[in-house]
Amino acid sequence: MDTTNTLIALSKAMPKTELHLHIEGTFEPEQMFAIAQRNQVALKYDSVEALIAAYQFTNLQDFLDLYYQGMSVLLHEEDFYDLTMAYLTKVHSENVVHVEIFFDPQGHLSRDVSFDVQIKGIYRALQDAKQQWGMTSKLIMSFLRHLSEESAFETLALAKPYLKWIDGVGLDSSELGHPPEKFLRVFQACKALGLKVTAHAGEEGPPEYVWQAIEDIGVDRIDHGNRALEDNNLICTIQQRNLTLTVCPLSNLKLCVVDDMKDHPITRMLALGLKATVNSDDPAYFGGYMNDNYASLIQHTGINLAQLYQLAKNGITGSWMTRAQQSVHLNTLDALFKQYK
Numbered sequence: 001m002d003t004t005n006t007l008i009a010l011s012k013a014m015p016k017t018e019l020h021l022h023i024e025g026t027f028e029p030e031q032m033f034a035i036a037q038r039n040q041v042a043l044k045y046d047s048v049e050a051l052i053a054a055y056q057f058t059n060l061q062d063f064l065d066l067y068y069q070g071m072s073v074l075l076h077e078e079d080f081y082d083l084t085m086a087y088l089t090k091v092h093s094e095n096v097v098h099v100e101i102f103f104d105p106q107g108h109l110s111r112d113v114s115f116d117v118q119i120k121g122i123y124r125a126l127q128d129a130k131q132q133w134g135m136t137s138k139l140i141m142s143f144l145r146h147l148s149e150e151s152a153f154e155t156l157a158l159a160k161p162y163l164k165w166i167d168g169v170g171l172d173s174s175e176l177g178h179p180p181e182k183f184l185r186v187f188q189a190c191k192a193l194g195l196k197v198t199a200h201a202g203e204e205g206p207p208e209y210v211w212q213a214i215e216d217i218g219v220d221r222i223d224h225g226n227r228a229l230e231d232n233n234l235i236c237t238i239q240q241r242n243l244t245l246t247v248c249p250l251s252n253l254k255l256c257v258v259d260d261m262k263d264h265p266i267t268r269m270l271a272l273g274l275k276a277t278v279n280s281d282d283p284a285y286f287g288g289y290m291n292d293n294y295a296s297l298i299q300h301t302g303i304n305l306a307q308l309y310q311l312a313k314n315g316i317t318g319s320w321m322t323r324a325q326q327s328v329h330l331n332t333l334d335a336l337f338k339q340y341k
């Protein structure tokens, strides 16, 4: 086997975590049509093929427009369960051992789908995955940044009865024009409740937004962070605080954040000692789950064995698992890589 194939085989076999995943972005067209039919909801496209043909994005907003349309067929607890279970089943088959999942409550509340319906379906699937496969998880409630801070506060109020099921909060949707500082007070309130905090920053937005996420919001990690590389002081700050970056290679390619996978900045992030991880973001829309993201990096950026190990290790240590849980997976990872040294 040549090196590329060996590394791809290893990336498939190694225990992986997924730290940046929008559950609504795992909605495969076939399942979307099936649930649409079950719920008697009309979709804008008349076939799976026509829908897939529309997955041509030039930027984040192009994608978000389709993403919100797609999720509009989710109405009942069973729909959220089925969506989540399909994703967990898929990544379990890829040796993903731990997931930290975003959901976008406001994307459903706007259609009168209650917070209870959403979270009960998602949480039950997470529990079933734990019971069936020992897969562990964290649930992250994400605020839509194109909406107001007041709307985020209303969402937080709805989440209060379920705080024992929610591990952290995030910030997603249209980045440009919606800086993290817009949500300063709501994130403070979330922290006071003991929630972890993360935010999408530097996907399309400037380094200034990453600064705000770190300095003003005090995030525990950064989702994407690509554009942080434009600012040397910011790079130093991320290094010094050992902040994890949840990088999403295929997403970056599909949304034109990078022009070519061979130029993906993840190798530079690693060279700078930044704690980069590999994640799939919205795999049903971007052409691949965890293994595809690793395979694409291996094929196009030429990452080597040591870099592959570092990425997998970062995924474990950058997660919100306990140290004890992390060390179980680190031991498995080490044992696997030892065979290749």
Ligand SMILES: Nc1ncnc2[nH]cnc12
Residues within 6 Å of the ligand: 022, 025, 060, 067, 172, 173, 174, 175, 200, 203, 251, 281, 282
């Ligand atoms: N990549 C992404 N960036 C911002 N918001 C999102 N919501 C779902 N995927 C997203």
Ligand SMILES: [Zn+2]
Residues within 6 Å of the ligand: 020, 021, 022, 172, 200, 223, 281
């Ligand atoms: Zn994302």
